[in-house]
Amino acid sequence: MSLILGTWQLSGDSYGPIPLERAFEILRKFECSGGLLVETSNSYGLQSQSERVLSRYFELHKESRLRVITKVGNLPHIGRSMPQKWDYEFITEQASKAIERFHDRLYGLLLHSPPVEDRSVDIALSALSALCRGLRLKIGVALRTTSDLRYDSLNHTLIQYGTDILTINFSLLDQRALLYSQRLSELAGRLGTRVFARTVLNFGFLGNPELQLLEFFDHRNSWSDNQIALWRKGSRIFSQLAFENQLKPVELAVRFAASFPFISDICIGFLSGHELVEVQSGINMGPLNTSLLDKCIDIYQRNTFFAH
Numbered sequence: 562m563s564l565i566l567g568t569w570q571l572s573g574d575s576y577g578p579i580p581l582e583r584a585f586e587i588l589r590k591f592e593c594s595g596g597l598l599v600e601t602s603n604s605y606g607l608q609s610q611s612e613r614v615l616s617r618y619f620e621l622h623k624e625s626r627l628r629v630i631t632k633v634g635n636l637p638h639i640g641r642s643m644p645q646k647w648d649y650e651f652i653t654e655q656a657s658k659a660i661e662r663f664h665d666r667l668y669g670l671l672l673h674s675p676p677v678e679d680r681s682v683d684i685a686l687s688a689l690s691a692l693c694r695g696l697r698l699k700i701g702v703a704l705r706t707t708s709d710l711r712y713d714s715l716n717h718t719l720i721q722y723g724t725d726i727l728t729i730n731f732s733l734l735d736q737r738a739l740l741y742s743q744r745l746s747e748l749a750g751r752l753g754t755r756v757f758a759r760t761v762l763n764f765g766f767l768g769n770p771e772l773q774l775l776e777f778f779d780h781r782n783s784w785s786d787n788q789i790a791l792w793r794k795g796s797r798i799f800s801q802l803a804f805e806n807q808l809k810p811v812e813l814a815v816r817f818a819a820s821f822p823f824i825s826d827i828c829i830g831f832l833s834g835h836e837l838v839e840v841q842s843g844i845n846m847g848p849l850n851t852s853l854l855d856k857c858i859d860i861y862q863r864n865t866f867f868a869h
Contacts, residue, residue, distance in 0.1 A: 567830035572606025604635035632673035647681040652688040669699030701726030704751035710741035733760040755825040758818040767814040772795035788868040815843025
């Protein structure tokens with residue numbers, strides 16, 4: 562189980578403005594802790610700000626061993642509404658730009674939240690496969706929603722193109738992946754697909770249910786008050802469970818995701834060295850014992866953490 566650094570927070574338009582020096586500090590702390598992979602997107606921030614920060618970091622730290630996974634398919638946007646384009650030529654163009662930007666630091670390219678009801682994934686993966694296989698780059702899909710796994714057509718397409726990486730939302734407050742654990746296990750076993758768990762801390766609420774949202778450039782403000790209230794409620798329940806078991810809330814959240822064999826890696830966008838220490842502590846502790854894991858699942862099944 563390894564930690565992958567998510568870099569949406571480096572864009573400055575998701576968790577508040579971030580000075581370049583602080584962004585570099587986050588990257589340095591991650592690398593010094595042994596981290597190797599960072600995950601980003603060309604749509605994180607205006608003018609691909611997150612990718613630009615990474616490029617600048619590599620210019621100044623040529624000895625860095627970090628490698629990059631980036632996502633393509635989105636058009637420039639602000640907020641939760643994501644205009645997208647999935648034709649072969651556009652995906653090839655975006656992927657080529659990523660290859661040019663990161664060169665040998667690029668590890669893989671993912672489709673960023675594609676619709677799976679049509680042939681978008683098929684067309685876009687064929688473009689990535691044609692471009693990346695000769696360069697020995699990994700290809701994959703960052704699912705729009707974990708519930709997309711219900712489509713048999715998606716499973717067939719992932720197998721057809723030998724998908725290397727799949728990222729899914731998976732946390733104490735979003736356990737939908739358990740409904741598709743057999744499918745995920747089959748992909749991991751048959752293709753060697755790495756399944757990344759993202760939003761493991763549910764936008765920070767699982768680390769601190771009382772966290773205060775920023776007034777500007779905080780994507781969490783785009784969610785309804787009811788949804789925020791439900792996330793706070795659930796996070797308080799799990800924080801109490803962590804306390805009862807002599808764990809920090811972050812440790813419980815991380816160890817929960819690490820308790821399932823179909824999860825290969827955990828992707829978290831920490832904002833401070835303190836958060837990194839707690840995340841690493843959870844990973845080092847390993848999976849939860851069966852009794853505590855069952856309690857986590859039972860709490861989820863007896864509550865509603867999604868606003869309808």
